[in-house]
Amino acid sequence: MDQATLGPVPVADEEPERRIGDRVAITVGITLRERNWKAQPAGLLEVSRTGCRVDNLTITPGSTVWVKLPGLEPIEAKVSWSRAWQCGIRFDQPLHPAVFDHLVARTAGAAVAR
Numbered sequence: 001m002d003q004a005t006l007g008p009v010p011v012a013d014e015e016p017e018r019r020i021g022d023r024v025a026i027t028v029g030i031t032l033r034e035r036n037w038k039a040q041p042a043g044l045l046e047v048s049r050t051g052c053r054v055d056n057l058t059i060t061p062g063s064t065v066w067v068k069l070p071g072l073e074p075i076e077a078k079v080s081w082s083r084a085w086q087c088g089i090r091f092d093q094p095l096h097p098a099v100f101d102h103l104v105a106r107t108a109g110a111a112v113a114r
Helices: 097-106
Strands: 024-034 041-048 051-055 064-068 075-083 086-091 111-113
Touching: 041 097, 064 086
Parallel strands: none
Antiparallel strands: 024 041, 024 064, 024 111, 041 051, 051 086, 064 075, 075 086
């Protein structure tokens, strides 16, 4: 398949002016659930205190989802963008700094600060 068939390739820093806080690249399995749907597996690619980028799902921007990160209760969030089987998700409430640090430490083998 050529690039025209696959669609646009996402660029991680396409809209940097809209980002809040540092991102950490983490490759770990999570689950996402849309309202009235059962949880679906996804891959966490990046996380910050205010949101994350996930792989293996296409969800309509504006949708409410619940993100289940390792070791945490599900977090209510909104899908900011979706393209090429990846989604940008903004948490309704930012993660507390200690919770974020715990998440990064817990997944340290898979984390790279950006």
